[in-house]
Amino acid sequence: SLGLALAVLFVASFVIHWTQSARAAAEESIEHGEIPLGTLAGSEVGFEGMLQSDANWFHSDVADLNGDAHDGDDADFELRRAELVLKGKGPGRLEWVIGYDAKAEKWLDTHLKFNLEGNQSLLLGQSKQPNSLEELSSSKSNDFISKAAITNTWAVGRRLGATYAYGSGNWGIQASAFSRELTRGNAEGDGFAVRGTLAPINEKGRVLHLGLSHARYDARLAGSDAQRWRARPQADLAGVRLVDTGTLANADTVQTIGAEALWMQGPFKLQGEYMRSSTTRGGGFDDFSGSGAYLSALWNVTGERWGYKAGTPATPKPDRPATGMLQLGLRYDTLDLDDGSVDRSGAIPVVDGVLGGRMDAWTVGANYYWQSNFKLALNYVKARTSRYSATTGTDVDDDPGIVELRAQLFW
Numbered sequence: 001s002l003g004l005a006l007a008v009l010f011v012a013s014f015v016i017h018w019t020q021s022a023r024a025a026a027e028e029s030i031e032h033g034e035i036p037l038g039t040l041a042g043s044e045v046g047f048e049g050m051l052q053s054d055a056n057w058f059h060s061d062v063a064d065l066n067g068d069a070h071d072g073d074d075a076d077f078e079l080r081r082a083e084l085v086l087k088g089k090g091p092g093r094l095e096w097v098i099g100y101d102a103k104a105e106k107w108l109d110t111h112l113k114f115n116l117e118g119n120q121s122l123l124l125g126q127s128k129q130p131n132s133l134e135e136l137s138s139s140k141s142n143d144f145i146s147k148a149a150i151t152n153t154w155a156v157g158r159r160l161g162a163t164y165a166y167g168s169g170n171w172g173i174q175a176s177a178f179s180r181e182l183t184r185g186n187a188e189g190d191g192f193a194v195r196g197t198l199a200p201i202n203e204k205g206r207v208l209h210l211g212l213s214h215a216r217y218d219a220r221l222a223g224s225d226a227q228r229w230r231a232r233p234q235a236d237l238a239g240v241r242l243v244d245t246g247t248l249a250n251a252d253t254v255q256t257i258g259a260e261a262l263w264m265q266g267p268f269k270l271q272g273e274y275m276r277s278s279t280t281r282g283g284g285f286d287d288f289s290g291s292g293a294y295l296s297a298l299w300n301v302t303g304e305r306w307g308y309k310a311g312t313p314a315t316p317k318p319d320r321p322a323t324g325m326l327q328l329g330l331r332y333d334t335l336d337l338d339d340g341s342v343d344r345s346g347a348i349p350v351v352d353g354v355l356g357g358r359m360d361a362w363t364v365g366a367n368y369y370w371q372s373n374f375k376l377a378l379n380y381v382k383a384r385t386s387r388y389s390a391t392t393g394t395d396v397d398d399d400p401g402i403v404e405l406r407a408q409l410f411w
Helices: 002-019 021-026 149-154
Strands: 035-040 043-059 075-089 094-101 106-116 120-128 158-167 171-178 191-203 206-218 226-231 243-249 251-265 268-281 288-300 307-309 312-314 325-343 350-370 374-389 394-398 401-410
Touching: 075 106, 106 158, 149 226, 149 268, 149 288, 149 325, 226 251, 226 268, 226 288, 226 325, 226 350, 243 268, 243 288, 243 325, 243 374, 288 350
Parallel strands: none
Antiparallel strands: 035 043, 043 075, 043 401, 075 094, 094 106, 106 120, 120 158, 158 171, 171 191, 191 206, 206 251, 226 243, 243 350, 251 268, 268 288, 288 325, 307 312, 325 350, 350 374, 374 394, 374 401
């Protein structure tokens, strides 16, 4: 149950806090807090982990967000992640990572990283690809329980491949060539990605960040030349998607461009991204294009200043661990999966193109970080969706609301 999960997380939080209290005091952000295990073959080894337990309470409008399998229940509870990660530094400039999610039964970051001369690096193995500011940010410190709709829909996550990076604290460029995920049966499709970032203002407690990215890869869905784009209403436990292109047959390639901007001033952070994705198709089918964006604002009420490293924001540790850090946030999301029109001149409406629907959503949230290891997040989502229904021949509006709770333990 959720109550038992919360109790376990609270007890474990105390244990882990005292185990690494000396190390935690020296850390500036929650992204780096592994427990040191010692030295092995010239490598300093550390252990990281994360447990997440979620609860969603649905106020469905048209579709039952829990799906038929839940018999109309308006709530759902689930252990979301059970991540175990070993990290090593050395010998020399070598770094390595082996990560596994026991809940999802899949490999996470698992790679070797060679830190070269002149602010260069080469990474071999599975890692997040250079695209999407939100996707590249640490999962430990997500601003909201569900990532933005464009991130969940089009961001290229972890894939096997090679990534080259070059740059300094104020700018950087990354380029990668990748294939499928290490865990078979997950995402696939050979491709490449590039991302460039610039921070014209990069001072302690004050950062302006700008970035552009482009990813291109072969369209693959369940081993075939197909693609499908769909999104949940900003609720990871929802059993249905309210916007959905359906399967796009004879899909050839996917190309996604992204633009990102970030402003941080002391305890305030303003972040936004725009993405446009195109799926080229053969066999006489028209190509598909969709777009979307989000804009979010976060405030560390307790006054902690945001950090910045390697082209991504860094969530600070609580200045006063005993009382913790409180954040308040607001986000606006939009996603457009319509690329077509309806001819209603005849007796039967005729669809030209793909009408996957449109979604706009507001998310208001609060995050509480306690003892440098425990996070409690509470979100309310109000989504507004509209999608053409071939059954009724009309647009169906579905505007649900969701309350979301997450308990997270990390070290």
